[in-house]
Amino acid sequence: MSEANRGARGVVPPQRPGMSEANRDGVGFIGLGQMGEPMARHLTGRGLVVFDARADAVAPLVEAGARAARSVAEVAAHCALVSIMVRDDDQVREVAEEAIAAARPGTVLAIHSTIRAKTAEDLAEKARRYDIEVVDAPVSGGFMGASAGSLAVMVGGTPEAFERCREPFGDWADLVLHMGPVGAGTRTKLARNLLHFVSFTAAAEAQRLAEASGVSLRKLGRIVRHTDAITGGAGAIMLRPTTAPLEPDDDLYDILRHTRDLGEKDLSLALELAGELGVDAPFARLALERFGAGLGLAEDTDG
Structure with missing residues (x-):
């Protein structure tokens, strides 16, 4: 045209x-x-x-x-x-x-x-x-969320346009958020999907470790889905408004320090098992290397 x-x-x-x-x-x-x-x-x-x-x-x-x-x-x-x-x-x-x-x-x-x-x-x-x-206004929640009317929608646009969309979007979404000007919704979705699809690669690595250990992959999948539904998975640590290092007086400091200590211990044990079984685990090595810093904790943060 x-x-x-x-x-x-x-x-x-x-x-x-x-x-x-x-x-x-x-x-x-x-x-x-x-x-x-x-x-x-x-x-x-x-x-x-x-x-x-x-x-x-x-x-x-x-x-x-x-x-x-x-x-x-x-x-x-x-x-x-x-x-x-x-x-x-x-x-x-x-x-x-x-x-x-x-x-x-x-x-x-x-x-x-x-x-x-x-x-x-x-x-x-x-x-x-x-x-x-x-x-x-990209969406997250897949076909299941679309069918149930429980999607999340990330809206970029003027406040006036968002207000005009909010109610109709609520017919098929449980969470309708204004992320900022045009483009902000898409940038939010790309960050969300980066986590989503990177986690698929990490899941494949975990399955290789489980398979080499003689563990049922189907049962492992059931455990992951069950516990992620309880804990919120990776989203459970996405509580801060910044990725800058945490100050010791921050309310989340002790919580995330505890998370760091547990994560580094368990990643070390998983890498030890992978070494014994000859399973390459590059995601786990990278995660261990960057785990504390990713939570906002400096390497020498011991309290």
């Missing part, structure tokens, strides 16, 4: 039958894949308008009460809030630019895909020319 067409703010795509003026304050959802479909399903009571390139993805939402649009532009022209959940930066740009061309002033476009922060910032700058808000 050309820049000339993007500037034609009065042009609205032809309405399909049943898409009345009354629907213009509804919620739109574009991209009905594994995450988008269950997220959108929670919005059917809000005058939901949906679009996906695959007709078979649209049909179940229509059966649940949504209205089907013929294009991205038609969704954007009829909805005050439009959610976008497509695959990557290129698809986000394509969809968002078509939506910007058709949306009315005051519309909020919410990008839920995990993309580059710069992509969201560029689209927000372009949309601002037409009095359209863009928020980057």
